[in-house]
Amino acid sequence: MSDIILHHYDISPYSEKVRLGLGLKGLAWASVKLPEIMPKPNLTALTGGYRKTPVLQIGADIYCDSQLIMRELERRYPAPSFYPAGQGAADALAWWAEKTTFSPAVGILLAKKPEVLPQGFLEDRAKFSGRTVDPFAIKAALPNLLDQLRAHFDWLDQMLADGRQFLQGSAAGLADLAAYHPVWFLRLNLGSSAAPLDGFPRLVAWAERLAAIGHGRPRQLSAQQALDVAREATSIAKATVDPQDPVGRKPGQTVSVTPDDTGRDPVVGELVASDVHEIVIRRSDREIGEVCVHFPRAGFVVAPA
Ligand SMILES: N[C@@H](CCC(=O)N[C@@H](CS)C(=O)NCC(=O)O)C(=O)O
Missing domain, CATH: 1.20.1050.10 (Glutathione S-transferase Yfyf (Class Pi); Chain A, domain 2)
Incomplete structure (x- = not known):
């Protein structure tokens, strides 16, 4: 399985949530340090414009927002669970x-x-x-x-x-x-x-x-190495239709996904998969080729682009 790469910086509270999550699950991970302020060219090459911190990368799959990052960590590494008392x-x-x-x-x-x-x-x-x-x-x-x-x-x-x-x-x-x-x-x-x-x-x-939970087992990785990982990997996302999508969105449509609160930078791509809590879009970057960018649904606006 590909390495877990966390793009973050020390004083970021939302990153601390994820670092402790990695610690709770006892995971080894690669740490890529982000600048605390814009510009963040290596991050936006991966995300297509999303600038917030933290972002999780596993191969050519890029997970934006700690809500979805935690969900993905739980899916890949279910024990010990983030939900000891139910979801x-x-x-x-x-x-x-x-x-x-x-x-x-x-x-x-x-x-x-x-x-x-x-x-x-x-x-x-x-x-x-x-x-x-x-x-x-x-x-x-x-x-x-x-x-x-x-x-x-x-x-x-x-x-x-x-x-x-x-x-x-x-x-x-x-x-x-x-x-x-x-x-x-x-x-x-x-x-x-x-x-x-x-x-x-x-x-x-x-x-x-x-x-006291700690951060698991981090090791340093350069931003360039993380871009190399993305370039050499292939996304795990598979085209999936959401039969309950309230407005009938379908894989192949071009959409923009934008946070609804702060850092409202839209990311545009081709819809690959979506469900009640996640939307995945594919985009292509000159430097790293094709990646799939994953977002939560709660707190994000999805619009036709
Ligand atoms: N809903 C987002 C919030 C993330 C967020 O606001 N992070 C702060 C840092 S803790 C941020 O992005 N600040 C601006 C920046 O780092 O560029 C999440 O859960 O990841």
């Missing part, structure tokens, strides 16, 4: 937790300690989010960000109130990893004794248990 609730919990806590956590750091972020970060993230960057507005938003995060952290904390080790019981799973990464980001940059984490010692103890 639906874990996926819903994961979606709520990271969607509501990631952005306030980043906002808090921008307001309190912008100097720890790389040069050009603010300007890059203004383009990324489609909002203007005003350092005064960022500072003014801080009290509300702290209030919001405190309320959401309290819900997480209440889930641990019966003494359980992890959100859904005695084993860590996807819900924990998704809820954890914004907490990790705050602890890494501001410590556990800064608001709003200071009010939640139980949550901090949970975070320590998750950190």
Whole structure:
């Protein structure tokens, strides 16, 4: 089986979710470090324009978004499972937790300690989010960000109130990893004794248990080597019709796939396969030839192109 290649950078919270996922499954993987800000020419050669972090590559198959990355890791390496307490609730919990806590956590750091972020970060993230960057507005938003995060952290904390080790019981799973990464980001940059984490010692103890999972067995790979892997491999995707597709999409149609929140860069390609949670499109790149790019359905807009 081809190597797992993770394109990521150290301070990326969503990457930490996947790194811990690789650790939970005890996997060996190749680490390709991405720049923290645009341009990312080697990444966009693989994805066709998607710029977010992380991206998983296995041969000539490119998996965008941590939601789908985790799903694919679970499909290929089912044990130990990301779903020790079943699937639906874990996926819903994961979606709520990271969607509501990631952005306030980043906002808090921008307001309190912008100097720890790389040069050009603010300007890059203004383009990324489609909002203007005003350092005064960022500072003014801080009290509300702290209030919001405190309320959401309290819900997480209440889930641990019966003494359980992890959100859904005695084993860590996807819900924990998704809820954890914004907490990790705050602890890494501001410590556990800064608001709003200071009010939640139980949550901090949970975070320590998750950190102990580790990252599995990474080894370094250059971006060029990853491109070589893609060029030499053939995608595993097979043309598949989704009989339940609500608008009758079919393999062979040209579509664009675009995140619906931030980093809204469309990727255009030929539809190969799709189902309720995944869409796969084939595209050709001058440097690496044909690759298949996989996206989740929740959170992505698929349109005819
Ligand atoms: N829904 C995406 C969110 C990914 C995301 O927003 N990642 C941040 C870094 S943690 C990002 O892409 N920032 C801009 C960049 O890295 O270019 C996922 O689950 O992977």
